[in-house]
Amino acid sequence: VDVMAYNVTIDACASNNNMALAQQLLEEMRQVYPMNKFTYNTMMKGHCAVGDLDSARRSLQEMEESGITPDVASFSCLLSGAAKQLDCEEALRIIAEMDRRKLRLDSCVVTTMMRLARHLPNARDAYRALSILDRPDAFMFDDEIVLNTVLDACVYHRDCKHLSRAVDAYSSRKVRASVRTYGLLIQACATLQRTHSCWTFWKEMVDRRGIIPSDLALACMIDALLEAQKIEDALALFHAWKAKVSSTSYSYSALISGLLLHGYIRKAVELTEEACARVKSSHGHNRNFLAPNALMQLFLALQNAGLLHELGYSLAAKCRKAGMIVEDKWLAQ
Numbered sequence: 001v002d003v004m005a006y007n008v009t010i011d012a013c014a015s016n017n018n019m020a021l022a023q024q025l026l027e028e029m030r031q032v033y034p035m036n037k038f039t040y041n042t043m044m045k046g047h048c049a050v051g052d053l054d055s056a057r058r059s060l061q062e063m064e065e066s067g068i069t070p071d072v073a074s075f076s077c078l079l080s081g082a083a084k085q086l087d088c089e090e091a092l093r094i095i096a097e098m099d100r101r102k103l104r105l106d107s108c109v110v111t112t113m114m115r116l117a118r119h120l121p122n123a124r125d126a127y128r129a130l131s132i133l134d135r136p137d138a139f140m141f142d143d144e145i146v147l148n149t150v151l152d153a154c155v156y157h158r159d160c161k162h163l164s165r166a167v168d169a170y171s172s173r174k175v176r177a178s179v180r181t182y183g184l185l186i187q188a189c190a191t192l193q194r195t196h197s198c199w200t201f202w203k204e205m206v207d208r209r210g211i212i213p214s215d216l217a218l219a220c221m222i223d224a225l226l227e228a229q230k231i232e233d234a235l236a237l238f239h240a241w242k243a244k245v246s247s248t249s250y251s252y253s254a255l256i257s258g259l260l261l262h263g264y265i266r267k268a269v270e271l272t273e274e275a276c277a278r279v280k281s282s283h284g285h286n287r288n289f290l291a292p293n294a295l296m297q298l299f300l301a302l303q304n305a306g307l308l309h310e311l312g313y314s315l316a317a318k319c320r321k322a323g324m325i326v327e328d329k330w331l332a333q
Helices: 003-015 019-032 037-049 053-065 072-084 088-100 107-119 123-134 144-156 160-170 179-191 195-208 215-227 231-241 249-261 265-282 292-304 308-321
Strands: none
Touching: 003 019, 003 037, 019 037, 037 053, 037 072, 053 072, 072 088, 072 107, 088 107, 088 123, 107 123, 107 144, 123 144, 123 160, 144 160, 144 179, 160 179, 179 195, 179 215, 195 215, 215 231, 215 249, 231 249, 249 265, 249 292, 265 292, 265 308, 292 308
């Protein structure tokens, strides 16, 4: 068995979270071959995947003690471990350590920090993670994956400074947007209250590039129009595309929630009945076709408006026949 075979097998064990077997193979390999950077990085990746950051740190220390210099990939492994544990302090310490070693932040590092920021519950920590975008060596346009994670994290935390930078610079970059990217760009422009730019990206996607929007991309555009209080435009867009988009679960939910927000209860009921009919005609039952929160908002709105007898009970029956969950408490007077 040669070094490559050992490395491939250790990688397979680490990828399947079997670190006990990976360690056993490592000890066996150590008896006949010198360790190399790939082996250590693989072990660190495996330890981090199972949440054992301490063991990953020990692998890094052992690597250095054996005379092998860690590279960006080595620290990317550690960073992914810190992100998995939502440990912002540790992640920033790892970044600082990379700086001391003069290691440039690559796309994996930026992506990991954006995913960490997206899932951090504490807004202060999230903005500390997002602040790496202010660095000259943190490139948000390295590839589509990096750009998507940047947009997703910044939209979630409504980080208008970095969203504005991303949207303004996008047209001069070489990143070729996917339908997912277009949806995020539209969300970004909606957050920045740039409705005209939302339309610009929508038309680039569907007219210039001929891309059929996903349900999520359509929902993003509907949300943007509703946020700008362009109710008729949102309805027109939905009706123009609902037959062309493979699934419209997100779009129906977004439109129903938005209509309720603006007081269009009867129109929201009509759309819900339409969604029920669509489920019955295509799948028969789909409990998750409409977001539970959208349904709950609708029935609470019917309660508050005193419309349960006129509209609510019959609507609940239709929803239940389509397999959707309507809780009894939503129908209480």
